[in-house]
Amino acid sequence: DAKTTQPTSMDCAEGRAANLPCNHSTISGNEYVYWYRQIHSQGPQYIIHGLKNNETNEMASLIITEDRKSSTLILPHATLRDTAVYYCIVRVGSGPGGYNKLIFGAGTRLAVHP
Amino acid sequence: EAGVTQSPTHLIKTRGQQVTLRCSPISGHTSVYWYQQALGLGLQFLLWYDEGEERNRGNFPPRFSGRQFPNYSSELNVNALELEDSALYLCASSLRAGGPFTDTQYFGPGTRLTVL
Numbered sequence: 001d002a003k004t005t006q007p008t009s010m011d012c013a014e015g016r017a018a019n020l021p022c023n024h025s026t027i028s029g030n031e032y033v034y035w036y037r038q039i040h041s042q043g044p045q046y047i048i049h050g051l052k053n054n055e056t057n058e059m060a061s062l063i064i065t066e067d068r069k070s071s072t073l074i075l076p077h078a079t080l081r082d083t084a085v086y087y088c089i090v091r092v093g094s095g096p097g098g099y100n101k102l103i104f105g106a107g108t109r110l111a112v113h114p
Numbered sequence: 115e116a117g118v119t120q121s122p123t124h125l126i127k128t129r130g131q132q133v134t135l136r137c138s139p140i141s142g143h144t145s146v147y148w149y150q151q152a153l154g155l156g157l158q159f160l161l162w163y164d165e166g167e168e169r170n171r172g173n174f175p176p177r178f179s180g181r182q183f184p185n186y187s188s189e190l191n192v193n194a195l196e197l198e199d200s201a202l203y204l205c206a207s208s209l210r211a212g213g214p215f216t217d218t219q220y221f222g223p224g225t226r227l228t229v230l
Contacts, residue, residue: 034218043118043204043221044157087157101147101170102206102219104157 004088009109012082018075020108022088025069032091033064034102035073037084044087044104047073078112085109116141118222120205126228127195135190135225139207145169146188147208147219148180152201160203163188192227200229 005023012018024033034049048055048062050071055062061074075082085107119138127133139146148160159172163182171178177193186207192199203226206219 036221041202041224041226043206043224046218046220049218101159101162101172102149102157103159106156 004090004105006086006088006105006108008106009111012075012078012110012112014080014112014114015077018078018082018110018112020073020075020086020088020110021070022073023070024088024090027068027090029068033062033068033071034089034091035060035062036087036089036102036104037082038087038107039081039084047086049091078110080112080114083110083112118205118207118220120203120222120225122225123223124226124228126230128230129195129197131195131229132191132193133195133227135192135203135205135227137188137190137205137207137222139186139188139205140220143207143209143220144186145208145219146182146186147206148188148190149204149206150174150201151204151224152198155201157204161190195229197229200227202226 032049032051035047036044038044048057048060050062050064064071087104087107089102121136145164147162149157150160151157160174161171161180162169166182180190182188202224204221204224206221208219
């Protein structure tokens with residue numbers, strides 16, 4: 001399973017863009033990168049996922065490097081409610097050897113301050 | 115559209131007791147996953163059910179078991195509770211399973227189990 005590496009914590013000022021990096025240097029060519037976040041004591045919330053191309057939705061943008069060894073989640077205008085632990089996950093699919101489970105690492109604790 | 119629901123929200127049990135947790139997936143989702151999030155241990159995969167069958171389980175003892183019903187809802191049963199079973203138990207569902215790179219999992223709010 002491809003592993004991910006994220007900074008332990010980050011700070012961001014309210015209204016500014018939050019850029020959360022993730023390294024996944026052992027990612028396989030057919031594995032997706034997923035981002036979830038978890039606000040204290042709540043279930044994880046899906047944010048976005050991608051394979052090769054950059055993706056954008058109403059919550060965030062995902063920038064994946066050309067070699068796919070790293071990615072960046074961008075929250076364009078962070079608010080106080082974006083304070084959470086953000087998890088970067090390389091998806092283990094249910095093909096041979098995969099079991100359709102998500103493997104969460106330690107994540108990045110993002111603190112958005114006024 | 116209603117999200118994944120779980121019940122109960124909180125539960126307090128004593129060592130040796132048994133507990134049943136319940137999960138209702140998003141309408142139309144056939145796969146249900148159970149995860150345990152214990153303090154300091156991160157989120158651990160427990161079980162995956164699809165179309166009523168157990169597809170895979172994580173590295174947990176047999177006293178953790180479950181089932182999926184014809185309406186795709188699911189139960190997680192834990193027998194002979196131990197103190198270290200205290201955790202947030204999360205259920206997630208996805209639209210379909212099978213084949214690689216399948217669907218996004220959506221999580222419920224969790225059940226907080228405390229074992230005294």
